[in-house]
Amino acid sequence: MTTAIRYPHAAGFVAGDRPKIVTSRFEHADSFTLERFLATGGYAGLRKALGRAATDVHEEVKSATVLGRGGAGFPAGTKWGLTPQQVFPKYLVVNGDESEPGTYKDRLLMERDPHQLIEGCLIACYAAGLSQCFLYIRGEMALAQERVAVALNEAYAAGYVGKNILGSKFSVDIVLHWGAGAYVVGEETALIESLEGNRGMPRLKPPFFPAANGLYGQPTIVNNVETLANLPWLMVNGAEAFTAIGTKTSPGTRMVAVSGHVKNPGVFEIINGTTTFRDLLYGAEFCGGIRNDNELKAFVPGGGSAPWFTADQLDLPFEASQVGPAGSMLGSGAIMVMDSTTDIPAAALTLTHFYAHESCGKCTPCREGGTWLERILTRIVDGTGTEADLQQILEVGAMICPGDFPHASNEKLGLAAVPFPYKMTTICFVGPSAFAPLHSAITLFRSEFESRLVKRISIPVTAVSTPPTVWA
C-alpha cells in the first residue's frame, strides 16, 4: 500500500539543535509510517489522555496555553471551551488549507508525520467531546493527501481510529477531505462552507466563532494542523514541560519558514517568544545572513497579509504582544526577506495580485477594491502611473480599512508605529490583506513609487474671451 508514496522528503526543513515538539521524527526517512511512529513513542499521548477524564485533558491543554498556529493565535484550550454544553453533536474541522503566501509548515507536518496529526485530532476530539473529525487538506497537496490517507488506513486497521479506540469507550471517525484551490477557504467559516459542499465564502459574523454555530449549524472547533500536532507531546510531557519552553505568553515552539533573499532559506522549529527576527535572518543556525551579504531592505514578518518590517524591527522577538504594538503580526510563521536589490513596487504587486485574485467576491470593498488596487499598482509598476494614482491607492485602501492602517516605525523617515490590528469593512481578512503590503511599501518606500510616476504638465485652459462674431 505504501509503495506509491516512496518519494524523497520535501526539501526545506532544517533540524538544528533546539527542542523539538512537532518535528522530532522528521530526521527519519520513513517518519510517515506507522512502524516508525510507534517505535518513536507514537500514540502514547493518546493512551495517556484516554487514561484520564476528558475534562482533565481539556484543563491540561488550557493551562499549557497552546496558541493557535494558523494566524490569529487564539489559545486552543480556550477555543474548545466556547462550545455550548448541551448541544450535540460537535465537530472538529482540521484546517490543512495552508496557502498564505510564504507559509510552509503544515504541508511538512502532514507529509512527514501524518500519524502525529491524527493523534492530535483524537486528543482534541476526546477532550472537547467532538463526535466526528474532518481533516481538510488543501487540494493542490497531492503527496500530503496520499500520506494522510495511508496513515488513516493504517490507524483504522490498527484500532487507533474508529470504534472503541484502544478498546476504550471513546469512538470517533476521522474523515479525510480535500479542497480544490481557493485561498479564502483558509478562513474558518469559509472552510466550513467548503466542507458543506458550497462555494467557499466566509460567513457573516457574528457569531465570531464556529464554536457556537459551525458545520451543519452545529458547534464546531476549527484548529490548524500545527496546533493539533503539539497535543501528543503535550499529553506525554505535561503542560509544565510545555510552558517551560518559550515565554509565559507564547509557550512552546513554532514552525517558521524563512524565504526570499537569505543565504539559507528554510523551515525551522524555533523557541516561541524569545527567538528574534535577527536570530532568524542572520543567525548561523538559521539563515546565515542576507544573500551576497547585501543589505536588508524589508521583510514580511507573518505571511503575505502582514505589514512589513525593516531593519529597525530586527530585534523584536517572536512574541505577539510585542509584534502587534510594533505595527504588524506574526500570523502563520512566514517570513519573506527582500534585500537591497528588490524592486519594492513590483514585490508589493505580487502580493496585491494574489489577494485580488483570491477575493471570493462576497464583500464589495474587497472584490472591487482589491482588483482596483491591482490595476492602479500595475500602472505604476509599468511606468504609466501618475501622482493621482498614488493618492487613489490610499483612498481605495481607506475604503477597505478606514482609519490609520498599522505600520512599523522607521527612524530614518521619522515615523512612529501604528499598532495592529486595523479596522475593516469586510467580513474576513482577504480585503485588508490586499492593501497591507501596498500600504507598507508606500509608507516605507514612497520615493520608489514616486520615481516611477509620469509627470503630467497641466496646461491652463482659458476661455475664449470674445465669442465669434459670425455664427452662420
Place this chain on the structure above:
Amino acid sequence: MSKLNEANIKTALEIISHYPRPKSALIPLLHLAQEQNGYVTNEAMVHLGELVGVTSAEVYGTATFYEMFRFEPVGKYLVNICGTMSCALMGAGDLMHHAEHKLGVKAGGTTADGMFTLAHAECQAACTEAPTLQVNYRFRYKVTNSDFDTMIDDLKSGKLADEIPGHGVVARIRQRIPADRGVGAIAPELVTENPVWMDGKAAL
C-alpha cells in the same frame, strides 16, 4: 462516457457515506469526475447532482468557485509556475518567460499536441525552495531553466509517467473506512446525547 462509470459510482457512494450530509462530498466527487475525464463535463455535474441530491446548478455553483476544476480539456500535464512573492523574488518571472518560449505557448495556453498546459499559479507552500512549480500537483523545487527543459523532455518521453499521473488524478490513494471499524456518519439531528466518554470518567 462523461457520467461517472460503474466503478466510480461505487467510489462516489463510499465517499458520500463518510459525511453526515451528502452535499459535503461534492468537492471530492468533482475531483473524481475530473480524474475520470481529465476535466469536469456538464454531464458529470448533472450526474453528481443526482448522486448527492442537489440541482445541477448548485453543483455548477460550487465547481466554478474552485481553481482546480477545469471545464474544458487541458493538456495531459498541467504545469503551474508559482508567481507569488517568494518565488517572484527568486526569479519566477524569468522562469515563466523561459517556459513560454520552451513550450511555445503563453501562460494559460495549451500546446498543439495537447501534452502541456502552462499556467501562472499562486503560492504553493514551498516558499523556501523558490522558484517552484507543480506538474499535475507534483512539486519541483528550485527550478532552473535547464531543470525545466529536462523535465519537459522527460515528460514527453514518458520517463516520469510513474511519478506523475495524467491531469485530473490528485491523490492516488483513498481513505477506506472498514465497515467493522468505522463509527459511521450520522445526520446531526439524529444525535441527541453527549458522547459516551463525556461522563467525567477516564475512557480506558
